[in-house]
Structure formats: C-alpha cells, structure tokens
Amino acid sequence: MSAISSNGADTHPICLTLNGxxxxxxxxxxxxxxxLLREQLDLVGTKKGCDHGQCxxxxxxxxxxxxxxxxxxxxxxxxxxxxxxxxxxxGDVLHPMQRAFITHDAFQCGYCTPGQICSAVGLAHEGRADxxxxxxxxxxxxxxxxxxxxxxxxxxxxxxxxxRDGIEPxxxxxx
Amino acid sequence: MTPFSYHKPNSVSEAVNLxxxxxxxxxxxxxxxxxxxxxxVRPTRLIDISxxxxxxxxxTPGGGVLIGARVSNADLAWHPMIEQHxxxxxxxxxxxxxxxxxxxxxxxxxxxxRTRCYYFYDTGTPxxxxxxxxxxxxxxxxxxxxxxxxxxDACVATHPSDMCVALAALEAxxxxxxxxxxxxxxxxxxxRLPEDTPERDNQLAFDELVTGIELPPPMFEHHYRYLxxxxxxxxxxxxxxxxxxxxFDGEVIQQARLTLGGVAHKPWRDLAVxxxxxxxxxxxxxxxxxxQTLLQxxxxxxxxxxxxxxxxxxxxxxxxxxxxxxxxxxxxx
Numbered sequence: 001m002s003a004i005s006s007n008g009a010d011t012h013p014i015c016l017t018l019n020g021x022x023x024x025x026x027x028x029x030x031x032x033x034x035x036l037l038r039e040q041l042d043l044v045g046t047k048k049g050c051d052h053g054q055c056x057x058x059x060x061x062x063x064x065x066x067x068x069x070x071x072x073x074x075x076x077x078x079x080x081x082x083x084x085x086x087x088x089x090x091g092d093v094l095h096p097m098q099r100a101f102i103t104h105d106a107f108q109c110g111y112c113t114p115g116q117i118c119s120a121v122g123l124a125h126e127g128r129a130d131x132x133x134x135x136x137x138x139x140x141x142x143x144x145x146x147x148x149x150x151x152x153x154x155x156x157x158x159x160x161x162x163x164r165d166g167i168e169p170x171x172x173x174x175x
Numbered sequence: 176m177t178p179f180s181y182h183k184p185n186s187v188s189e190a191v192n193l194x195x196x197x198x199x200x201x202x203x204x205x206x207x208x209x210x211x212x213x214x215x216v217r218p219t220r221l222i223d224i225s226x227x228x229x230x231x232x233x234x235t236p237g238g239g240v241l242i243g244a245r246v247s248n249a250d251l252a253w254h255p256m257i258e259q260h261x262x263x264x265x266x267x268x269x270x271x272x273x274x275x276x277x278x279x280x281x282x283x284x285x286x287x288x289r290t291r292c293y294y295f296y297d298t299g300t301p302x303x304x305x306x307x308x309x310x311x312x313x314x315x316x317x318x319x320x321x322x323x324x325x326x327x328d329a330c331v332a333t334h335p336s337d338m339c340v341a342l343a344a345l346e347a348x349x350x351x352x353x354x355x356x357x358x359x360x361x362x363x364x365x366x367r368l369p370e371d372t373p374e375r376d377n378q379l380a381f382d383e384l385v386t387g388i389e390l391p392p393p394m395f396e397h398h399y400r401y402l403x404x405x406x407x408x409x410x411x412x413x414x415x416x417x418x419x420x421x422x423f424d425g426e427v428i429q430q431a432r433l434t435l436g437g438v439a440h441k442p443w444r445d446l447a448v449x450x451x452x453x454x455x456x457x458x459x460x461x462x463x464x465x466x467q468t469l470l471q472x473x474x475x476x477x478x479x480x481x482x483x484x485x486x487x488x489x490x491x492x493x494x495x496x497x498x499x500x501x502x503x504x505x506x507x508x
Contacts, residue, residue: 010180012181028178029178029179029180029181029221030176030177030178030179030211032208051212052209052212053205053209053273053275053276056273056275059275062278065249065278066274066275066278067275067278067279068205068275068276068279071204071205071208071209071276071279072204072208072279073201073204073208075181075223076201076204076223076225119274119275122274122275122278123274126249126253126274128253136409137408137409138274140273140274140408140409140410141272141273141274141275141276141410142273
C-alpha cells in the first residue's frame with residue numbers, strides 16, 4: 001500500500017511529468033488537477049469553465065489522452081505524463097493544431113480555446129475522425145459560447161493530416 | 176470538497192477490507208468527484224483502485240468476454256473484440272458522455288454512476304435518494320427527464336447510463352468481490368427499482384467492489400441498434416434510448432432483446448415483450464404492438480408525458496433498424 005493518510009489534513013507526494021519536465025509535488029487529496037495547475041503551478045492556460053466536466057475548457061492530455069482536469073484528482077496523477085496547452089509548442093514553434101486555429105480564426109473570446117486545442121490533439125491521437133461530421137461529434141465535449149464551431153471544425157480538419165504526416169501548416173495560410 | 180483520507184491499495188482484498196460505510200472506491204471519478212464537489216457525497220475515506228489492475232479485456236473459456244472493471248469506456252468501445260462481436264455495446268458507449276469523459280470513466284464506474292435528477296444534485300432541496308425520508312420534489316416539480324416506468328412515491332429518478340442499457344440487453348454478468356469472497360450478479364438483478372429505499376441504486380454492499388463484467392458468447396453481431404433520443408445531437412443524457420438486438424432463422428425472429436434507457440431507475444427490459452417478437456416475421460404492426468405492450472404500464476409525470484409516445488416510436492424504429500441491419504450497413508428506406 002502507498003500514500004496512506006490517517007489524517008485528512010495530510011499532503012501526499014506525487015511525481016509526474018508535466019510538459020516534459022519531471023515534477024515532485026505535495027498535494028492534498030481533495031485538490032483537483034485543474035486547481036493544482038492553476039493555483040499552485042501558475043499554469044493558467046488550462047481554464048476553469050463549469051468545473052463539472054460539462055464544458056471541456058479544462059481539457060489536458062494525460063498519457064496522450066484528453067481528459068477533464070476539473071474531474072481529475074491531482075493525487076491520482078502520480079506517475080502520469082501530463083501535457084497542457086503550455087506544453088504543446090516546441091519553443092517558439094507552434095503545434096500544428098495551434099497554427100491551424102490561428103489560420104482559421106477558430107476563436108472569438110479565446111476562453112475555451114486551450115481546451116479546444118488540447119481536445120483536438122487528443123482527437124488526432126485517437127485517430128477515429130476522418131470527416132467533418134466525425135470531427136463535430138468527437139469535439140462535442142468542448143463548448144464554445146461564442147459559437148466559433150464552424151472555424152474550429154475547419155481548423156481541426158486541416159491539422160489532422162498535417163499531424164499524421166508530421167508537416168506543419170504555414171503561418172497565414174488560408175485554404 | 177469535504178476533506179477525506181486517501182488510500183491506494185495494491186490488491187482487491189486489501190481494497191475491500193479498507194471499505195467502510197463512509198468510504199468510496201474511486202476509479203475514473205467522473206461522477207464521484209463531481210458529487211463530492213457538490214457535497215452530495217461526502218466520503219471520509221477514498222479508496223483509489225488504480226493499483227489493482229482490472230484493466231484487461233480477454234476472452235473467456237465459454238466463448239464470451241471478461242471486461243476488467245477499470246477498462247475505460249473509450250478503450251472498451253474501441254476494442255477490436257467489442258467492435259466486431261458486440262457492436263451494440265460499442266454504439267451505446269459512444270452515444271454517451273464526451274470523448275474526455277469516456278477516456279476517464281471506467282466500466283465498473285459506469286454501472287455505479289448516480290442519477291442526474293436536479294433535486295438529487297441540489298443539496299438545498301429534499302431528496303429521498305440523498306436524504307432518505309426527506310421527500311421527492313421531482314414528483315410535482317421539474318420532472319421532464321424523469322421516469323415513466325417502475326417509479327415509486329419515494330423516487331422518480333432515472334438511471335443515466337447508455338452503456339448499461341446495452342449490457343442489460345446482452346445479458347452481461349457483474350463480477351463482484353467483497354471481504355467474504357466473490358459473487359456474480361446477472362445484469363437484470365444488479366440495479367434495483369426505487370420502491371421505498373431509493374437511496375440504494377443497486378445490490379452492492381458498501382464493501383463490495385465490481386471487478387469485471389462478463390459478456391456471454393456473441394449473438395447479435397448483425398441485427399442490432401442503439402437508438403438514443405436527446406435534446407441535442409451529442410453529449411446529452413437520453414430522454415429515451417433503445418437497445419434492440421435480433422437473431423433470425425430465415426425471415427423469422429429467433430431471439431429478441433429489447434431494453435430501454437432514460438425511462439426508469441434501471442435499464443428497463445421486458446421479457447414478455449421479447450417473447451412476443453420471437454417466432455414472428457418483422458413488420459411495423461408487430462413492432463408497434465410490442466412497443467404499445469411495453470409502455471402499457473407507463474405512469475408519466477406532469478412534464479414527461481411525451482416520453483410515452485417518444486419511447487413507442489423509438490422502439491419501433493430501433494427494431495426496424497435492427498431487423499434491416501441498418502447499423503451494420505443494411506439499408507433503411
């Protein structure tokens with residue numbers, strides 16, 4: 001058995017990989033991954049929308065799979081490989097999905113955008129969307145109250161083959 | 176969230192021995208963490224089962240499949256064996272929740288998710304399921320999403336799962352382990368009707384853990400349909416859902432399974448209606464008769480009367496689609 005607490009006030013150590021860096025952290029059992037990222041690690045790119053798993057604004061990648069950080073207890077991320085919106089670009093080179101969102105103007109206020117992009121990267125990893133209808137269905141866990149859905153779907157549609165082929169779109173490209 | 180202690184056991188026996196009346200097991204946490212945030216559920220001890228394995232899908236000697244309780248909903252829906260031999264189950268899972276939630280949510284946890292009744296979630300209102308004896312505001316209040324079959328004076332909540340509707344139709348068996356050993360529960364007996372104890376959703380004791388779900392050998396690989404009717408095209412709970420599965424001898428129905436979701440405290444299966452279909456040739460008249468018979472005892476509430484007609488039409492359409500093999504590439508005129 002590991003990480004036993006007989007006292008609810010205890011914190012527990014967790015080790016995880018966060019955006020490529022190994023981190024050892026102390027967490028209370030009731031802290032969500034979303035609050036850990038935003039409140040303790042200053043990674044505020046991941047957004048708190050509904051905090052109930054209904055809007056997708058908090059979507060991050062856990063071991064390559066998209067999950068809702070608001071419904072994930074940080075303590076249960078011991079050993080996980082986590083990527084947030086801050087970890088998608090390589091230095092100054094944006095991730096193909098980020099570029100596609102810019103190319104297609106796939107946002108208005110931008111609040112849902114980090115979650116949309118992380119979700120779309122997870123969708124690409126899953127490899128189950130090969131047409132617009134499938135993209136729409138498989139992006140349904142991410143709400144956009146500005147209603148930028150049309151451009152979001154177009155961005156995802158453009159980035160999918162680029163991610164598959166390892167090619168990045170050119171900045172400003174407007175197909 | 177109310178503070179709690181956290182435990183991560185390394186074996187099932189260790190896990191069930193840690194359990195007490197105020198503890199909760201946690202797997203994906205997609206429903207439980209939400210309920211804890213709302214103070215609807217306040218465990219003093221959380222038992223994380225992620226160290227127990229239970230995340231394989233493998234064939235059984237009898238020709239079926241055993242699904243570990245920790246297999247995620249996404250991994251289950253997209254497993255080659257499930258997609259090929261139990262496509263009704265894949266379709267039902269993919270009709271539920273969002274991709275993020277399906278990546279997190281476990282097979283066992285899907286069975287144990289709580290109703291999404293607004294009053295159950297709102298700790299400012301009475302609810303017999305949350306606080307036994309406090310009353311049921313849904314009976315006379317906002318009850319559009321609520322039950323039309325098998326409800327009681329105490330509770331009109333529905334079970335929210337899509338996956339469970341397919342598991343009921345497929346006659347899955349729930350594998351359970353407690354401190355005194357293992358037992359297997361037929362799916363039809365796992366969830367219960369509310370009666371006068373709606374606080375109990377199912378037959379599990381507090382120290383029993385779902386370890387797996389067993390599916391019998393595949394029988395409905397061609398003629399099946401999971402039809403979900405909801406308020407928007409994706410990512411919403413069912414108003415009504417239908418799992419229909421048929422087997423044919425020539426043109427005659429040899430076996431029939433019909434289960435409804437969104438209408439009762441548990442997946443609603445009517446064996447008498449299934450028997451009506453056996454030995455018959457598919458027709459709209461037959462399916463309509465079956466649908467009317469199934470809904471005969473429906474007792475709609477003030478805002479969900481539409482569900483009776485909706486369920487009847489959904490049954491006819493799902494059976495028609497199943498008969499034609501529509502979900503399997505067969506044409507639907």
